[in-house]
Amino acid sequence: MSDKIKNYYTSFEDSCSSDDCSCTDLPPVAEVEKTSGFTRRSFLKTAGFSFGALFVACTQAPVKKAIPFLIQPEEILPGKAIWYASTSNACEAGCAVHVKNRDGRPIKLEGNPEHPLNQGGLCSQCQASLIELYDSKRILHPLLNGEKSDWQTVDNKIIEKLKNSDKEIVLLTNTVSSPSSENIIGKFKRKYKNISHVQMDEYSYSAILDAHEKNYGKRFIPKYQFDKADLIVSIDADFLGTWISPIQFTKDFQKNRKLDSKNISKLIHIESHMSLTGAKADERIVLSPSEIIKFTKELDKGIQGELTENKYASKIANLLKHNKGKSLVVSGINDVRVQLLVNRINKKLGNINKTLNHKEVSKQYAGSDKDVKVFIEKINNGKIEGVIIAGVNPVYSLPNGKELSKKIKLLKLSVSITDNHNETSECCKIVAPDRHYLESWNDNEIVLGLLSMTQPVLQPFGKNRSLRMSINSWLGKSGNERDLIRNYWRGIFTSKVKTTQTFTRFWNNLVHDGFVKIKPISLKLNAFNDNRPQININKPKGLEYILYRTPQLAFGQHAENPWLQELPDPITKITWDNYVSISPEISKKYKLEKGDVIKIKSGNNTVQLPVFLQPGQQKNTISIALGYGRQGTERFHEIGPNWLEKKPTVEKGIPVGKSVSHFISENINFTGNITSIIKTGKTWNLAMTQTFDSLINPINTSPAIMPKRPFVQETTFKSYKKDPTSGKHHGHPVTTMWKDDHKYKGHHWGMALDISACTGCSSCVVSCQVENNVPVVGKDEVLRKRDMHWLRLDRYYSGKGENVDVSFQAMMCQHCDNAPCEPVCPVLATVHSTEGLNEQIYNRCVGTRFCANNCPYKVRRFNWFEYAREDVMENMVLNPDVTVRSRGVMEKCSMCIQRIQEARFEAKKNGKSIQDGDIQLACQQSCPADAIVFGDLNDPKSKISKLVNSGRHYKVLEELNVRPTVGYLTQVRNREEDSNKGNHHG
């Protein structure tokens, strides 16, 4: 090789990539016939050009029509957004939203900042639930035996069956937190005596409810007040990610994590797989599921003053005892015994009505495993004649779903109320299509004493109808939903509200604000009835498994949502799949590598899934995500751009991922023991984003001596209090070749991201996607490193073995003052604004991709294709203020320039300058942890200027002297050890 002339090749696929290549001779160039004068070819060239030019010049532009309203409603102005207050029914947590409506269609959801629960934050699922409204595969007509029907036929059929039933008919719903629905279900039960109502939650919180019933005589979930607790011990409760009401809890949790206060809360998290709460924890204890139960028992012993052998338990018990009345112990294990222990601990610590509110209790979840079990037994014994299923998908989410579907098919009456085809609707004779929450009226008492309102923001797309209206017509009544709810509240509002205001006023306020405080019913709890459960757990010999929910897909309720499927899992960064997370120990023992498909057996249950090596995983536990393998996700076969080498995201007729619902135990426990693991020999490609977007230098491209770059800079709370700059990387002296001749005289926009606050929930990623018309590309394109998210959430691990720390870093265009992308653009398509923003001008871009190559942060995204926009329905979600980029164009974070402009126009109208806080970027608005701050760096009073000067502020890759305007704030953990030790000094 060395004595020969160097071989140049363009890619590794070229044959010249190997050392022994000998193809130095170029293939002979075809000889061109030399002729003189006007040849046939030049004639064709000229003719082609002239005809082309003529054609372009003489085509008529299409005539565009402008069609005004016939009678324009007073509040509607074309081109101007109207905002409606509403409540999200995307999940049971019931976060309050503001819906942005442009020209009659909702295009963005934002949290309602005044609402006491979510306080302005919104999760990724809720943000993404918007596109489900425009889903062209939604059921818009009632179906009878799978065929299109109309309401009258369907209603008559149902009423006839209801009247002539001799056996029980079960109304199976998700938790009903709407007072008016409860009322109408009551009427329904009174009219048809055979009806019984069973509530179930797909992911069950039954153990918490049951434990409280045993202890206090009432089934309820207390209001957990993470803002009031100084010490939080979470026993496998992923309250920042998926547990009960994560947005509310994140907001509350952050309130007691303000670094300028004297003390911040400490979070101890015990778990067996890596969750978002575990990633945020100040101390993370890794135990297997069976060990966790044992640990809880020992912890209870420690709290009650008995001797405990477990060193963790005794240590934590001591800590808890020091924080009596200021601590909070929560557990996410759906085992009544564990929940009884947790109640005992909290009682003993005196946390009741201090950190655990027993007055304004949560009504978000009320499902009962016992009731569901009884229902299943009855249906198996033929004691049930019919089912009406609304809001839940038991065939998918219950462990014995398959048998259940067979039984449902045999019933005389089977009605499914759903807005999408799902496993349950497939086996029901009648499908009564439900409405999307943006099309319907609803009232929710999510927490006792807080009434939230849902209002429609557009005309319904089809002839669908909500559960409330369906029951209403089965009661033989007609009317509209608004009047139904309004009349219900007219009747009872005097008993619910203290003020002397009229009902119309009360109602208008309720609809305008989206919520109102009402008098809560007194729960009348019994005195604490101590109930010490007997727990005897033998340590299992083999491996254990735990089934968890991811923050993006939960239990598969939103599996048909392309935005959520392509949202990388915050921890593993994998899209479009579920997998088995294993520890390196298991990988070594079974000789498994990433992507190896294994067959897992537990009792009679089996599943085949690819393997993923997860740092921080308990060494004898494997974990699998729920919510995959949902029927209906076969549709993603088509997703992504069509081209010659396209590989479908899923094979035809195969859903995304595999369902593991059958691994849930009979008592609805999400853990169990593995009987065997068998390597199948097959492999599977997992589409991971961080492997190519990470800023860490790949080993094979950088020399080993290259210093590690301090992307995440970390300190402890103690050190921070001594020195706010602690943990920060000492800057290298940078020599600059740029003159400092660009002064930003007006505004200078900048952003700061608090790594310490960020929980990794990924709500910003989806928010950005909705706001900026970012396309979905499909699994194959993600594998080709062509995902399009403008904002990505980098995840960094530190530490070894099970003791792994996780830090999240939202990475988007850093809007560098010395932007390296700008000088390399040959057509000046990326330039700097006078306000410090790096602008990407789509109509100038010719797609050389030099800029992306020169970007050290790897945040630029190239439109390799004209991404599928054929679905006219889905196109309605596009933001009309942002260009839809075409093929061959580079794009990236614009710092929501459309929002800056809008604020500027509004300020101009009022004759003012833009004030701090007038502009809220999409990512910033949705962030439940308030980790993103945006503002004017030139304004010394702005929040951002204060943060930049706070000592915690640093810039990523500062040594490159690109001078980004986006900065980060150091990660601060509330723990003992000194973080300064391992830091790299320049």
Add this chain to the structure above:
Amino acid sequence: MKDKLINNQLKLITTFVVIVGIGIIIKNSNIHFPGNFEGYEPKQPIAFSHQLHAGEMTIPCMYCHFGAEDSKHAGIPPANVCMNCHEFVNNNTNENKIAEKLGRKVEVSPEINKIYESFGTSEKNYEDKSPTEWVKIHNLPDFVFFSHKPHINAGIDCEKCHGDVASMTRVKQVNDLSMGWCLDCHRQDHESLNNTKERKSQLQDCATCHY
């Protein structure tokens, strides 16, 4: 030799004259580069005259195009705004006067009748109702963001871009709406820029219009 030189010079002059001539012809004709619709004057479904309404009657622009102050679009007036006047006025004033003199019933103008027809023939028949489909004259490409709001609030006259609409019977696009034409204004100082932090240099940023 000399002949050749003169010949060459003649050739040059002829070419020059031809090119300049073609240039002048193109400049004065309706031929435009693709995307330039200067002079576009489409026929509208109702022969609405701005000359009558804005010129003779001096109705302010913002009475009908009331969206301009607060929205991206100035807006085409909805039929109910037309009806504010045309509930009472159903024909030309001159015709009215003549009719009054002669004591005969005023005939409804066929053009105004189109507004009435858009509300439907009977009150109950909703299917019948359809708003007038006007032809849009001023079009910008999708990659340009333009909002009336800041321009109106800066005190820019409508005529500056739309020409003297008050004298047009049928509205015509009088400017080429090209980027250079936009920048001609954006490069100038304006009194509305004095009080705010936004200087005119900001108005020349690409992302003022392109995002």
